[in-house]
Amino acid sequence: MSTVNTIGSGSSSVSGGVVGQHATVAPETDPDTRWWWEALGRGELLVPHCTSCDGSFFPPTPACPHCGSTALDRRPSTGLGRIYSWITVHIAQDPAFVGEVPYTVVAVHLDEGARLFGRIANGPLEDADRVRAVPYSVDGTVLLGFERVSE
Numbered sequence: 001m002s003t004v005n006t007i008g009s010g011s012s013s014v015s016g017g018v019v020g021q022h023a024t025v026a027p028e029t030d031p032d033t034r035w036w037w038e039a040l041g042r043g044e045l046l047v048p049h050c051t052s053c054d055g056s057f058f059p060p061t062p063a064c065p066h067c068g069s070t071a072l073d074r075r076p077s078t079g080l081g082r083i084y085s086w087i088t089v090h091i092a093q094d095p096a097f098v099g100e101v102p103y104t105v106v107a108v109h110l111d112e113g114a115r116l117f118g119r120i121a122n123g124p125l126e127d128a129d130r131v132r133a134v135p136y137s138v139d140g141t142v143l144l145g146f147e148r149v150s151e
């Protein structure tokens, strides 16, 4: 089982199953998103950023969704943010996850401005709960999860 460093200021390591996920379907990558997955695989959470309008966004795209500029860079994220919304999955949409329902997926508005999605390790949840990103590994694939943290 591989380990991945925790994003942000923490120095602890996490491993597969930290958010209760045991099955995986490999993420589909393309030239626009591959760098993001590769960074996550190293334990880094990077956020696409527009140098024209100073906006951050997700997922990675060839142009800024705010202003259309192609003057983009990638900025390290603290991994800290607040819950924007969440859903608890009771019926698996893929046979690989039949044994894992119910599980909860959160939409997190990162402090840097982008909104990302991932499973969450601990509940119950409230709107605007403070969370941090927790990359974890399932069968060698690093995925993005979150966990609640104190204010």
Ligand SMILES: [Zn+2]
Pocket (backbone or CB within 6 Å): 050, 051, 052, 053, 054, 055, 064, 065, 066, 067, 068, 069
């Ligand atoms: Zn922009």
